[in-house]
Amino acid sequence: MRIDVVTIFPGYLAPLREALLGRAIEAGLVEVAVHDLRDWTHDVHQAVDDAPYGGGPGMVMKPQVWGEALDAVLAADERPARLVVPTPAGRPFRQSTAQAWAGEQRLVFACGRYEGIDQRVVDEAAARMPVDEVSIGDYVLVGGEVAVLVMVEAVARLLPGVLGNPVSAEQDSFSDGLLEGPAYTRPLTWRGLSVPEVLRSGHHGAIARWRRDRALERTADRRPDLLAALPADALDAADRAF
Numbered sequence: 001m002r003i004d005v006v007t008i009f010p011g012y013l014a015p016l017r018e019a020l021l022g023r024a025i026e027a028g029l030v031e032v033a034v035h036d037l038r039d040w041t042h043d044v045h046q047a048v049d050d051a052p053y054g055g056g057p058g059m060v061m062k063p064q065v066w067g068e069a070l071d072a073v074l075a076a077d078e079r080p081a082r083l084v085v086p087t088p089a090g091r092p093f094r095q096s097t098a099q100a101w102a103g104e105q106r107l108v109f110a111c112g113r114y115e116g117i118d119q120r121v122v123d124e125a126a127a128r129m130p131v132d133e134v135s136i137g138d139y140v141l142v143g144g145e146v147a148v149l150v151m152v153e154a155v156a157r158l159l160p161g162v163l164g165n166p167v168s169a170e171q172d173s174f175s176d177g178l179l180e181g182p183a184y185t186r187p188l189t190w191r192g193l194s195v196p197e198v199l200r201s202g203h204h205g206a207i208a209r210w211r212r213d214r215a216l217e218r219t220a221d222r223r224p225d226l227l228a229a230l231p232a233d234a235l236d237a238a239d240r241a242f
């Protein structure tokens with residue numbers, strides 16, 4: 001997969017080259033290119049924004065600059081791309097979104113700032129490629145860069161070879177519709193608190209049942225909406241007894 005990010009703050013995306021994702025890039029498991037939007041300005045001030053039609057606070061990012069930037073970035077690789085535009089007004093970005101995007105050959109992220117990007121950039125792009133306007137949560141950030149860091153990590157970790165143990169991705173929170181339960185490691189007792197006995201029993205069936213019960217308990221407590229959204233056949237008799 002190739003990932004391109006267009007932003008006026010390229011430095012914000014530096015964390016993509018750290019740790020697990022950085023090693024995946026070095027190993028060639030994923031390609032990441034970050035582009036400075038201002039490279040496609042032609043005025044001395046390198047203007048990327050202008051006042052909003054209709055009035056109102058703040059500034060809107062200019063369509064001309066974005067159009068030239070996306071044309072150039074898209075032309076740099078022949079692989080078909082999905083354009084992703086982070087916005088607080090977007091559809092929710094979920095684990096299922098990350099799983100769907102992990103199958104893409106190429107993702108191009110457009111990081112807005114100010115009051116966002118002129119809508120015509122999205123509309124024009126949607127005539128020639130898949131476009132998703134997505135939000136990472138119901139709170140307001142100052143720009144799209146942090147959202148891109150979140151989404152790129154969520155997608156990249158699902159790519160073959162990126163996670164050391166692929167089972168981890170299969171046992172993620174949300175992968176089975178439930179939140180993951182509590183985890184424990186050594187020491188056996190820490191500040192007077194001990195690891196649940198069942199986890200030391202060696203009884204794999206009992207351990208699996210205990211973990212499922214803790215996931216159901218946590219999901220019911222913290223995200224009852226996820227429980228309500230589960231398909232009818234997702235819970236077995238033992239689950240229902242819980």
Ligand SMILES: N#Cc1c(-c2ccc3cc[nH]c3c2)n[nH]c1N
Nearest residue numbers: 086087112136137141143144147
């Ligand atoms: N995704 C997402 C966002 C944003 C966001 C995204 C882009 C821009 C451009 C200017 N301000 C922005 C906020 N805020 N909250 C979210 N969940």
